[in-house]
Every structure is written in structure tokens, then in C-alpha cells.
Amino acid sequence: SQELEQSPQSLIVQEGKNLTINCTSSKTLYGLYWYKQKYGEGLIFLMMLQKGGEEKSHEKITAKLDEKKQQSSLHITASQPSHAGIYLCGAAPNGGSQGNLIFGKGTKLSVKP
Amino acid sequence: NAGVTQTPKFRILKIGQSMTLQCTQDMNHNYMYWYRQDPGMGLKLIYYSVGAGITDKGEVPNGYNVSRSTTEDFPLRLELAAPSQTSVYFCASSLAGGWEKLFFGSGTQLSVL
Numbered sequence: 001s002q003e004l005e006q007s008p009q010s011l012i013v014q015e016g017k018n019l020t021i022n023c024t025s026s027k028t029l030y031g032l033y034w035y036k037q038k039y040g041e042g043l044i045f046l047m048m049l050q051k052g053g054e055e056k057s058h059e060k061i062t063a064k065l066d067e068k069k070q071q072s073s074l075h076i077t078a079s080q081p082s083h084a085g086i087y088l089c090g091a092a093p094n095g096g097s098q099g100n101l102i103f104g105k106g107t108k109l110s111v112k113p
Numbered sequence: 114n115a116g117v118t119q120t121p122k123f124r125i126l127k128i129g130q131s132m133t134l135q136c137t138q139d140m141n142h143n144y145m146y147w148y149r150q151d152p153g154m155g156l157k158l159i160y161y162s163v164g165a166g167i168t169d170k171g172e173v174p175n176g177y178n179v180s181r182s183t184t185e186d187f188p189l190r191l192e193l194a195a196p197s198q199t200s201v202y203f204c205a206s207s208l209a210g211g212w213e214k215l216f217f218g219s220g221t222q223l224s225v226l
Contacts, residue, residue, distance in 0.1 A: 033214065035215075040220075043203070043215070043217040045214040045215065048212065050212060088156070101158075102172075103148075105155040
């Protein structure tokens with residue numbers, strides 16, 4: 001079965017600093033989702049990447065998909081306290097044919113003011 | 114729109130008790146899902162449904178049952194609660210399978226003592 005490994009598991013950064021979170025798949029990645037979870041709340045969709053080499057940005061968050069490395073990275077520029085939370089990557093087994101996602105274990109981000 | 118609504122938000126059960134976690138969505142989504150999230154373990158799919166009257170097992174279905182009599186509702190039933198079912202449960206929905214983003218409820222925190 002496919003597994004997604006995220007690194008680091010947790011991260012503490014000073015406000016204003018840049019940071020990167022990685023998600024590596026054990027099998028071929030046909031695409032990847034990034035979600036954010038605030039403490040005690042549900043997951044909020046951030047971005048979806050479907051093509052190798054694809055890069056998407058939303059405000060100060062940029063995600064890239066490297067199909068050859070079976071990896072995606074999430075980069076936050078000039079971090080703010082509002083970026084704090086748990087970031088999870090998700091992928092659809094079998095290339096999305098079933099619609100159900102598997103998730104990584106998450107990266108817990110804390111931003112110090 | 115309310116999106117995906119889960120009730121209750123918190124519940125404590127005794128071993129052997131039963132309960133139903135409610136989930137309803139008002140987006141006319143065909144696909145609905147139940148995930149559980151254990152600390153540091155990411156999300157695991159319990160059951161999912163591709164439409165009214167159709168359900169299928171996910172990765173960790175043992176100890177749970179579901180039904181989908183309407184498009185809007187997807188309740189999750191725990192028949193004989195066990196401590197191993199202590200977790201946070203999330204319901205989600207998507208318009209279709211494949212590359213569609215999931216919309217999540219805010220979760221139900223369940224403790225079995």
C-alpha cells in the first residue's frame with residue numbers, strides 16, 4: 001500500500017522566517033493535495049498538484065510536485081502566526097480512481113511572534 | 114452554506130456502549146468519507162460512500178458501521194465501543210471521486226473509558 005512520509009514532524013520558526021515541509025511517497029505520485037488543520041478544527045484545503053513539475057502559490061504558500069522524486073514540497077515565505085497549525089499531504093491511491101485519500105502523519109508548525 | 118456538519122463535538126463513552134456520529138452536508142456532494150485521526154498518526158479512512166445506498170470499507174473499518182440512505186447524511190455507528198476507538202473522527206465530502214478536493218467537518222472527539 002502507498003505511504004506518505006512527511007518531514008519534519010514538527011517545526012518551530014521565528015515570525016518572518018521561511019520554511020519548507022516535504023512529503024515523500026512510497027509509490028508513484030499521480031498528484032498530491034495539501035491541507036492545513038488548525039488545532040481542534042477540521043482540515044482546510046490549500047492546494048492540489050496534478051502534474052509533474054507543477055507549482056502553485058496562494059498568498060505566501062507555494063507547493064511543488066516532483067514526480068521523479070515522488071515528492072512534494074510546501075514552502076512558506078515570511079511566516080506569520082496565522083500559518084501555525086498542522087500541515088498534511090494527501091494522495092489518491094491508484095491515481096485517484098477511487099476518490100479516497102491517504103494522508104501523511106502531518107507536520108506541526110509553530111510560529112513564534 | 115453550512116458545508117459539512119458533524120455532531121456531537123465531544124463524547125465520552127463507556128466500554129461496550131454504542132453511539133452514532135452524525136454527519137450531514139448541504140453541498141449535494143456524491144462522495145462522503147469517515148476518517149479517524151490518532152495523535153501523530155495522520156488520518157485513516159474508515160468507510161466511504163460514492164452515493165446514496167452505496168458504501169465501502171476503507172483502511173480501518175473494524176468496529177464501525179455506516180449507512181447512506183440520503184445524499185446528505187452519512188452516519189457512523191459504533192456498536193460496542195472499545196478504548197482503541199478513542200480518537201478524533203472527521204467526516205468529509207467531495208463532489209465526485211478522482212481529483213476533487215475534500216471538504217471536512219470540524220470533527221468529533223471521542224473518548225472510550
